[in-house]
Structures are given as C-alpha cells and as structure tokens.
Amino acid sequence: MLGEAAQLALNGLMAGTVLAVPAIGFTAIYAVLRFPNFTVASHLTIGAFAGWVANAALGWPAALAVAAAFVVAGVAGVLSDELLLKPLRPAGALTTAIGAVALTILLENALRFVFGNDLRGYDLPIRRDWRLGALRVGPQQVENLAMAVLAMAAVFVFLAFTRMGKAMRAVADNPMLAGIKGIDADRVARLTNFVAMGLAGVGGMLVGLDTSIDPLTGFRVILSVFAAAVVGGLGSIPGAVLGALAIGVGEELSLLVLAPAYRTVVGFAAILVVLTLRPRGLLGERAY
Amino acid sequence: MENYLVAMAVFAGLYALMALGLNVVWGMTGMINLGLVGFFAVGAYVSALLCKRAGAPIALGIAAAAVLAAGAGAAMAITTARLRGDYLAIITLGFSEVVRLVASNELWLTNGTDGISGIPGPWRGRLTPAAFNMLYLGLVAVAVAVTFVVCQRVRHSAYGRVLRAIRDDDQVAAVAGKRVIAFKVQAFAVSAAILGVAGALWGHYTSYIAPEAFVPLVTIYVVLALTAGGTGNNAGAVLGAVLVVFFMEATRFATGWITALGPVQVAALRESLIGAGLLVVLRLRPYGLLPERIVPVAPPR
Numbered sequence: 001m002l003g004e005a006a007q008l009a010l011n012g013l014m015a016g017t018v019l020a021v022p023a024i025g026f027t028a029i030y031a032v033l034r035f036p037n038f039t040v041a042s043h044l045t046i047g048a049f050a051g052w053v054a055n056a057a058l059g060w061p062a063a064l065a066v067a068a069a070f071v072v073a074g075v076a077g078v079l080s081d082e083l084l085l086k087p088l089r090p091a092g093a094l095t096t097a098i099g100a101v102a103l104t105i106l107l108e109n110a111l112r113f114v115f116g117n118d119l120r121g122y123d124l125p126i127r128r129d130w131r132l133g134a135l136r137v138g139p140q141q142v143e144n145l146a147m148a149v150l151a152m153a154a155v156f157v158f159l160a161f162t163r164m165g166k167a168m169r170a171v172a173d174n175p176m177l178a179g180i181k182g183i184d185a186d187r188v189a190r191l192t193n194f195v196a197m198g199l200a201g202v203g204g205m206l207v208g209l210d211t212s213i214d215p216l217t218g219f220r221v222i223l224s225v226f227a228a229a230v231v232g233g234l235g236s237i238p239g240a241v242l243g244a245l246a247i248g249v250g251e252e253l254s255l256l257v258l259a260p261a262y263r264t265v266v267g268f269a270a271i272l273v274v275l276t277l278r279p280r281g282l283l284g285e286r287a288y
Numbered sequence: 289m290e291n292y293l294v295a296m297a298v299f300a301g302l303y304a305l306m307a308l309g310l311n312v313v314w315g316m317t318g319m320i321n322l323g324l325v326g327f328f329a330v331g332a333y334v335s336a337l338l339c340k341r342a343g344a345p346i347a348l349g350i351a352a353a354a355v356l357a358a359g360a361g362a363a364m365a366i367t368t369a370r371l372r373g374d375y376l377a378i379i380t381l382g383f384s385e386v387v388r389l390v391a392s393n394e395l396w397l398t399n400g401t402d403g404i405s406g407i408p409g410p411w412r413g414r415l416t417p418a419a420f421n422m423l424y425l426g427l428v429a430v431a432v433a434v435t436f437v438v439c440q441r442v443r444h445s446a447y448g449r450v451l452r453a454i455r456d457d458d459q460v461a462a463v464a465g466k467r468v469i470a471f472k473v474q475a476f477a478v479s480a481a482i483l484g485v486a487g488a489l490w491g492h493y494t495s496y497i498a499p500e501a502f503v504p505l506v507t508i509y510v511v512l513a514l515t516a517g518g519t520g521n522n523a524g525a526v527l528g529a530v531l532v533v534f535f536m537e538a539t540r541f542a543t544g545w546i547t548a549l550g551p552v553q554v555a556a557l558r559e560s561l562i563g564a565g566l567l568v569v570l571r572l573r574p575y576g577l578l579p580e581r582i583v584p585v586a587p588p589r
Contacts, residue, residue, distance in 0.1 A: 095574070097374065099567055105508055105562065116553075234375070
C-alpha cells in the first residue's frame, strides 16, 4: 500500500510537471489579456498533431518534433487570436470567452476533418522501465519530464531577464502604466499568444507521447489545466507550476480510492475547494 | 416528412426553452454559463431515472429535474459569487464535463455509455407515433409559452431591473442596497431549473439518453441561438433557437449532396459551421436580430 502510494506520487509528480507546461500557457494569457482562453484545449491538440506529423510521418526524433509542436501551435495561436478573438475583446472578457469556446469547436473539427477520429501513436523505441528499489520509471516519462522542465526553465529565463519578458510582466501587472512607459500592448499580446499556445502545443505532444492522440486529446486534459491554473492562482505563473504538481499528484493518488475514469474529477473538486477556501489560489494573482 | 417536421419543431421548442433559460443569466444578469449542457443533462437523467426506475409520474420527474438542476446551479453560483465572471465560466465548463464523466461511468445508475432506453413518454403506448408527436409538440409549445411569459414578466418587473443593474454594474446595484449575491444565486438557480426542465422533456420525447448527447457543442448551439436572436431579448431567444435548428437541418441536407466526403468529415464540417457561425455573429451582429430594447420607466412622483 505504502509502496503503491509512493509509486503513484512519483507518477503524479511527473504527470504534474508535464501538465504545468500548458497550465503556464493558460495562466499567462489570463495574466496579460484578462480572459480565460479556452482555445488552449485545441492548441494542445494542434501541437500534438504537429508533433505527430513531424515524428511519425517525417521521421524526426521526439525532441525535435516537440520543437515543431511549439512553433506550429504558437503560430496557430497568434493567427487565431489576431483574426478571431482580438476583435471580440472590446465587447468584454466573457464575450471573448464565449468566442474562445466556439473557436475551440471550430479548430477541433478542422483537425477531425483532416485526420479523422482514429487514435494515433508516436513512433518511439520500445524500452524497458528503469527500477529504483521498489519504484518503476519509464525512460519516456523521464524524457518528457526533462523536456517539460527545460521548457519551463526557458520561460522563466525569458520572463526574468529579457526585455520582452519584462514588458510582458509589466503589462500583466498594470496595463495602463505599461502603456505610459511606451510598451506596445499589441506586440506583447502577440508574443504572449505565441509563447502560451506554443507551450500548450508542447504540453499536448508530451501528453500524447505517453499515450496516443486524437482530436479530443486537448479536451480530455483541459479540466486538469484549468484546475492547475486556478489552484495555483489564476494569472500566476509559479502558481500554475505549483498547482499543476498538486493536481498531478492528487489525480494519481486518487487512484487509491477512485476509479481511473474519475481522475479529472479530482481537478474539478480541487477548483471548488480552493475557490471556497482561498479564492485567489495558492500564490495569488500576481503574474510572477 | 410530416413526422420529421413535427420532430424538428419539438427540438426547436426545447432549444428555445434552453435559450430562454440562458437569457435569464447571460442576457439579464450578465453571468456566463458555458456548461449549460451539464444542467440539461442533470435534468434529463433525474427525470428519466425517477420515471423509469422508480415508476414516478412524469410530471413529478420533471419537477425533480428542475429542483436538482437548480440546486446544482445555485452551488456553482455560490462558489464563484464573489469572484470575477471568468471563474464562473471555468467552473461551469468543468461542471458539464464532470456530469458527462459521471454519466459515463456510474454503470449501476446511468448504464454508462450505453445510455438509458425506454424512458416513458406521456400516453406513448396509447397513441400512434404521429399522434404522440403532435401531443408532445403541444406540450413543448405550452412549456415554451409559459416560460416566455414568466421571463417577460420578470424582465419588466422591479426584480428584472435589479438583475439588469447587476449586469451593467454590480457595484452600483450594491450601493443601491440590493443584495447582489442573493440575486445572482437566484437568477442562476432559475436558469438552471429551466435548463433541467428542457433536459427532462428531451428525454421523455426521445425515450433514450446517453452521455454522448451532452457534449459542449450543445452549449454552443444554445449560446448561438441566444446571441443570434438577441441577448437580453426573450423573443430573440425563441427566434434564435428556431433559426439554429433550421440552420443545422439545412446543413444536414446540404452536406448530404457532397458525396466526396466520409461521414466523419461531414460531421466535422457541420460542427465547424456552428462554431464559425457563432464567431461570425459575435463579430458582425453582437446584438442579434432582435436587439434588447429597454422600456424607460417613469420615475416615481
């Protein structure tokens, strides 16, 4: 029982690290553009399919395919926001949120139109699990973990040290002040969309590497992504990481008492508890 | 053909009911519900289970559906009452997914993805299918008419003015001494109850419900209906629902002529049209075909 719990906690930490990648994307868009962009779900799937095309169809190695997932999902994110969501923003955050759900349906069906409903797997070498005492770890999981950590480290370096990263934080903190200082809000918005949706795409591919992908991949994970962002504090990037780890471990540990199908319900329950007891989330709403 | 038209009219009526329900929160109070299909599903399952398993009369099943959906709605509204509207958007979307998960997995209760069949309908056994269709159309028409009149009364009452004040600026409403949270929770519960009744009526009509019917696309249908008709306008909600059902059926025939596509592609194309339609309406006609008109009220002397 204890060994099983330790194994589950380890799995949860690894799943949580992967989950943190799209959760950062969701929360970053919320911090800068102030609306919940549900199209993170469809861009997760777009990234997963872009990575699949690169890996299984073109034969690229997984690590390179992840980069393709980032770029394709990021570009799709910028285009869809510029063309479809940005014009809705003056009508308010909630109208934009409605538009985002409509756009998610549109993009998901565009993928279904091209790729169909079949499950697809990545082209990966079959490797034996590593054993650490009583614990088992898959090499692919470790690789995913490394890629997720790398992506997050890059985001933190970008936000902490680069000019554009600082501009992003400034807009998130106080758009009016940032405007007075001459920061171009439109440029920051485009960059945020590119990075955030790119991260969603990476997250989609990393999730897919573990299992398989289909047009509903994003929708299956999205509840956990919301939960991670809300539990950590909507708009807080370190919060999203912390929230994702908490949700990842919580979902895995729930297997001790719940049927596997209910894993995502854990995320929803966590949202309810956090909003009732500590509505600003674990780390509050500060962007960074 | 006649049966088909009657069935479409019934579905249009049920969508009108849902659009009216959504209008109570989104149109009148300015609260979003992106998981309204979840409340629709709760209503459908509650009434179907009560009538089929417990042998309850259909009227009781529908009443229970309204009460339970309202309870779920009130819980969602209370949890997010003090927060920005985005949280309600997230939590309602999550709620509808959880409802579908539970419906898919609690085999002992809902029979999982196989769904529940043989849900009783009023006098179904004693009438010919055509007569049953007509009877049900009448029933749905009455439900829509009653809901419409009640919503219209609420809209023009002092209560409705408070809801609109909350929608436009809840701080002003609070300063005017209105208990904003109580109004928000009540509005959300009433709206969820209407959605629950629509779900119950849907189950008793089709006699079969399964989790696959309660997907987020249904939410988009209803939001599209209300937005196209005119957010805030009850007549707009009904008109929009009729138009959306007509539009969806028209695409069914239109895509039928395209023989080069497989069934999955046709389904994907039709679903995309709904998403694209909503984006177009939001962009070009955000106030809908029948924009909300607020009748000025003479100040008290």
